[in-house]
Amino acid sequence: MTKYILRRIFYLFLTLFIIATITFFLMKMLPGTPFSNQNRMSAEQLKIVKAQYGLDQSVFVQYVRYLGGLLQGNLGTSFQFNNEPVTLLIGQRLAPSMQIGAQAMIVGTIFGILLGAVAAIRKNTWVDTLATFVSILGLSIPSFVLAVLLQFYLAYKWKIYPVALWDNFQSSVLPTIALAALPLGTVARFMRTEMVDVLSSDYIELAKSKGNSNWKVVTKHALRNSLIPVVTIIGPMAVSVMTGSMVVENIFSIPGIGEQFVKSITTNDYPTIMGLTIFYSFLLIIVYLIVDILYGLIDPRIRLGNGGKE
Amino acid sequence: MEKILEVKDLHVDFDTYNGTVHAIRGVDFHLNAGETLAIVGESGSGKSVTVRAVLQLLASNAKISKGEVLYHGDDLLQKSDQDMDKIRGNKISMIFQDPMTSLDPTMTIGKQVAEPLLIHNNVSQKDALQRAEEVLRLVGIPNPKARMNDYPHQFSGGQRQRIVIAIAIVDYPEILIADEPTTALDVTVQAQIIDLLKELQQKIGTSIIFITHDLGVVAGIADRVAVMYAGRFVEYGTVNEVFYNPQHPYTWGLLDSMPTLDTSESARLNSIPGTPPNLLNPPKGDAFAPRNKYALEIDEEEQPPFFKVSKTHYAATWLLHPDAPKVTPPAGILKRFEKFQKLGGNAK
Secondary structure: OHHHHHHHHHHHHHHHHHHHHHHHHHHHOOOOOOOOOOOOOOHHHHHHHHHHHOOOOOHHHHHHHHHHHHHOOOOOEOOOHHHOEHHHHHHHHHHHHHHHHHHHHHHHHHHHHHHHHHHHHOOOOHHHHHHHHHHHHHHHOOHHHHHHHHHHHHHHHOOOOOOOOOOOOHHHHHHHHHHHHHHHHHHHHHHHHHHHHHHOOHHHHHHHHOOOOHHHHHHHHHHHHHHHHHHHHHHHHHHHHHOOOHHHHHHOOOOOHHHHHHHHHHOOOHHHHHHHHHHHHHHHHHHHHHHHHHHHHHOHHHOOHHHOOO | OOEEEEEEEEEEEEEEOOEEEEEEEEEEEEEEOOOEEEEEOOOOOOHHHHHHHHHOOOOOOEEEEEEEEEEOOEEHHHOOHHHHHHHEOOOEEEEOOOOOOOOOOOOOHHHHHHHHHHHHOOOOHHHHHHHHHHHHHHOOOOOHHHHOOOOHHHOOHHHHHHHHHHHHHOOOOOEEEEEOOOOOOOHHHHHHHHHHHHHHHHHHOOEEEEEEOOHHHHHHHOOEEEEEEOOEEEEEEEHHHHHHOOOOHHHHHHHHOOOOOOOOOOOOOOOOOOOOOOOOOOOOOOOOHHHOOOOOHHHHHOOOOOEEOOOOOEEOOHHHOOOOOOOOOOHHHHHHHHHHHHOOOOOO
16 A cells, blocks of 8 residues: 555656646747736846846756756746745635635535435435436536626625625635535536446345345445445546636635636746646645545455455 | 245236336245245246245335235235334345345445344344354355455355355344345356255254246255246146146246256257247236147136145146146156156156
């Protein structure tokens, strides 16, 4: 197991290196410079600024320098945003996005699993139809539509939650709901399909023949076996939800990272783009690693290394 | 002998997209204490449905439309699902057909075997696991203590079937229903499992309903045999009566299609022509009539009742009616009649 994790960590760095390289050169192919907006700068001034940021060197030298910095955990300083170090910039903006994302994932996953399970248990009844309807709504309503609807009813009309604010837990409720719809719908669909399969399997019939009540059959045997494919989709979805949604963050005025990413691309803020890309990739790879380890915990058939004693 | 289970006039229907399938169309049988009753018949004849109806483990589109299942005189069909939970795995338990898919892949063997004990008895987890270990040893899992924490995928097919049996017997059921427990296994393992069941029956004194389509297996394990066709029983009696003094043309066909030691290598095996009837629209008369070269005109019109052959032997064929014409069964069956006479029976 340890050996496996060490190997995975080695691959993690290899992958990050490849991603950093590709992003770096792709970004250099973007038209324009970070300063193209500053038309008022003279050629002299531009040269000085470029030298200051090391942009006067050849692309290859810039690349080597960047990798050098990366090895020391230095993501460089932002060209925009008050020349803050990128690490600091990401750090500040990340917390709100992660908080809302994590809340949305927890809410979406738990309710998705419940909804899917109930739909499967009550297959082909009105409960199933209702659950399917809800999950399809969750999947197909764009988050900005849901966000605006939530704002209109829960904030503007009934005044339960603030319209758009970022201070306490109260203010995070609406964006959490808006973001939770997608994972909820997705998880519910997967869960239902899998659970219908599991419930018709022989070992569930055997579990029932042992004298288990229907409730125990589901909680002790069906649930765990249905979760395996659900875990697969939760991982990547968690990353995409937790790394922020520009739209939802804009609507609810949340100082999150989604907005930051878009801004840095439109302004050719190389170090910030690089930093965010590498950070996202890092997160995604870590999550996949966790998912793979979780697999083993849920399903003994895919337990790693010396887990099986045969 | 005490009848511990009695099934009367059982009817089971399935709702399908094409209409209602009348899978079981009036089945009567009983099980005596301590005996083994084999139910034989081809695939789709309703063997599994019959025993699942006893435990009420039918699919959700199935309905028991009529009948009684008396367990010690108590009608199980009148009980709620909660009350049935107290009987399943405790008084009546079931051995399933496919060992590869019948065990929960994510639960250790020890826990799976101990589960019925924890459900039905007020025992600690530790005691239940202790007992599970004993039963695993009893069914012949080597080194059970070490293997309690293993998962199903770490066992072979034969071992898994032993584990499935261990689950069924762990709470010493009065009735053990074995639904083709050897079908998925190769022949040598099959023989081991049959021996194991016989041995267990002596040790724990359980009664067994054994479902199979393999007549060779029946001869090895059963006291009595019931032959099933298209949702009804057509003949039942002791093993010797059904094997050596069969009366129903369907039983003749089944027995005649079995290779014997005299069958020459080049000879074609006999088979019953045609296919079973579609139970969406069951025939009015004898369901076997269209495939039966001995069929009488009345077979098309009216279902034959059971005619008594001996105190223990009954067959549902009009050929046994006093007015029926005399027919000569196939040569293979006549040989069986001779053997029956040697055994001291009075063959017709």
